[in-house]
Amino acid sequence: MSQDLTDPSAEPNTDPIAIARELIRCRSVTPDEGGALTYLLRLLTDAGFDAEIVRFSEDGTDDVDNLYARIGSGGPHLTFAGHTDVVPAGEESRWTHPPFAAEIAGGALYGRGAVDMKGAVACFAAAVLDFLKTEGTPKGSISFLITGDEEGVSINGTRKLLAWAKERGERFDHALVGEPTNPNRLGDMIKIGRRGSLSGTITITGKQGHSAYPHLANNPTRGLEKVLHALYAEPLDSGTHEFDPSTLEVTSVDTGNPAFNVIPAQVRLNFNSRFNNLHTAKSLQVLIEKHVASALEGTGLTGRVAFVPNAAEAFLTEAGDIAALLSETIEAETGRKPDYSTTGGTSDARYIKDYCPVIEFGLVGQTMHQVDEHVAIADLKALTAIYRRFLTRYFERFGG
Numbered sequence: 203m204s205q206d207l208t209d210p211s212a213e214p215n216t217d218p219i220a221i222a223r224e225l226i227r228c229r230s231v232t233p234d235e236g237g238a239l240t241y242l243l244r245l246l247t248d249a250g251f252d253a254e255i256v257r258f259s260e261d262g263t264d265d266v267d268n269l270y271a272r273i274g275s276g277g278p279h280l281t282f283a284g285h286t287d288v289v290p291a292g293e294e295s296r297w298t299h300p301p302f303a304a305e306i307a308g309g310a311l312y313g314r315g316a317v318d319m320k321g322a323v324a325c326f327a328a329a330v331l332d333f334l335k336t337e338g339t340p341k342g343s344i345s346f347l348i349t350g351d352e353e354g355v356s357i358n359g360t361r362k363l364l365a366w367a368k369e370r371g372e373r374f375d376h377a378l379v380g381e382p383t384n385p386n387r388l389g390d391m392i393k394i395g396r397r398g399s400l401s402g403t404i405t406i407t408g409k410q411g412h413s414a415y416p417h418l419a420n421n422p423t424r425g426l427e428k429v430l431h432a433l434y435a436e437p438l439d440s441g442t443h444e445f446d447p448s449t450l451e452v453t454s455v456d457t458g459n460p461a462f463n464v465i466p467a468q469v470r471l472n473f474n475s476r477f478n479n480l481h482t483a484k485s486l487q488v489l490i491e492k493h494v495a496s497a498l499e500g501t502g503l504t505g506r507v508a509f510v511p512n513a514a515e516a517f518l519t520e521a522g523d524i525a526a527l528l529s530e531t532i533e534a535e536t537g538r539k540p541d542y543s544t545t546g547g548t549s550d551a552r553y554i555k556d557y558c559p560v561i562e563f564g565l566v567g568q569t570m571h572q573v574d575e576h577v578a579i580a581d582l583k584a585l586t587a588i589y590r591r592f593l594t595r596y597f598e599r600f601g602g
Contacts, residue, residue: 215245216332218586219311219579222324223304226313230286232354233264238286238320239350242327246271246346249331250339253346256366258358266351266358270367273334274343278375278600280593281345282326283360283554285352288315289571296573310576318570321577322380322585323348329589337594341601344593345374352550356512360550364557375600376524377560378592381549382567388581388588389538393562394525397445397476398516399548400483402509404429404494408502410467419465423457425503426469432497433490438477444518445478445544450490478544483513514548520559527599528563531592535584563588 215221230236239255246253253271269286291301291314299305299312306312311321330344347367351359384390406429411419430452438448452473457466477486487509494505519525525542533539540563554560565585569575 216328216335218321218324218328218582219306221245221327222311222316222321222577222582225286225320225324226304226311226315227302228286229302230288230315230350231290232287233266233351233358234287235267235350239267239269239348242269242286242323242346242348243271245327245331249273249334251346256363258362258366260357263355263357266349266354268350268359268363269346269348270363272343272345272372274340277342277373278597279343279345279373280596281347281374281377281558282330282380283347283377283550283560284319284323284326284380285349285359285550286315286320286323287350287353288318288320289353292573298574301575306579309580310578311582312574312576314575316569316575316577317382317565317567318575319380319382319564321582322382322564325582325586326378326380326589328586329593332590333593340593340597342597345372347377347554349550356550361553364553368557374558376596377551377554377558378528379549379551379554379560379562380564381551381562382565382570383543383546383562384564384566386566386568387536387538388566388584389532389536389540390566391543392525392528392532392540393544393546393549393551394542395444395518395544396514396516396546396548396552397448397478397544398481398483399514400475400477400486400509401513402473402490402507404471404473405468405506405508406471406498407468407504407506408465411465413463413465416465420502421465422467422469422503425498425501425505426455426471428497428501429471429494429505432493433473438475438486438489439480442478442480445480445516448475448477448481450475476547477516479516479518481516483515514552516544517552517555518544519551519555519561523599524559524596525561527595528561528592531595532563532588535588535591
């Protein structure tokens, strides 16, 4: 049964399972808020937080709701960052348990967002509410930066919320993002940075013609091998101590031509690169354009590269003390000493790192974005215990 959030005498809910189930039942598929942020707003407000939902807009994009909540004053100021938006469930009939029913079976909680990342949002909320209940308002501040746009284009989400908070005079000392960082077991991995991500489309243009008269045309697909060789022949780099080697992968090839007897005018290649801090998005753009131009030289074909805006830069966080503190806390709770890593995709930490040191630690990510996404109940309880212990240690370590 849902907690009565309209009753001012109701005890704040400190059960991560109950909170996670409430969140999963909200159909908050990007960019729809779906009630998830409204639920968190009431939960945190009842616990004494100053909280509000902030909507951002931009031409050509959907409006997005975001939540900012804070309790306490001054520093140290720890903010928990995450998102309640989720990717689409796909064909719901393929799910063993309905994606928005939050059913529990076999010791696991099923639902879209259970892992990525409503589960971690629930764990942090439960840990914070228990901290406030047992230890009172901290000598410092705790806040939540929760977006509804992480799984989308990330234009009206965390980046704008951070700028909005800064304009209000908010200052963060450290941030913890609850993305699913663990590959196999809870306690495997803390993210201390992220690779950059650059996407784009290479268009090779030739001359359209009849397939029976190729000498009167210039088939752009003949440039495919040359371009692909130029992109793949040599690795972008050999990696660094902190980062794996950078990669570039072509993800689709299309001429847009349904006819069998027509030589197409163009062929388009979509690609994505995940790159380390030996590159910037700009330097990689220059390199890719150079490779394409060189590959097509002398062919009579032309090449153009259009890059997707809002590329993510690679970064390492300056969070040695807080990363060590979290590592010690994880080891105390799980018996496992986590690795520091920069692997995986991008996250909103790429925006937060411009405001304060940021690290990431959440659930095991094996089922995220999949049919029957689920999380072990034991992991939700364990992650809550980690966050709860970390809160006490954080204010002991960094408090006045």
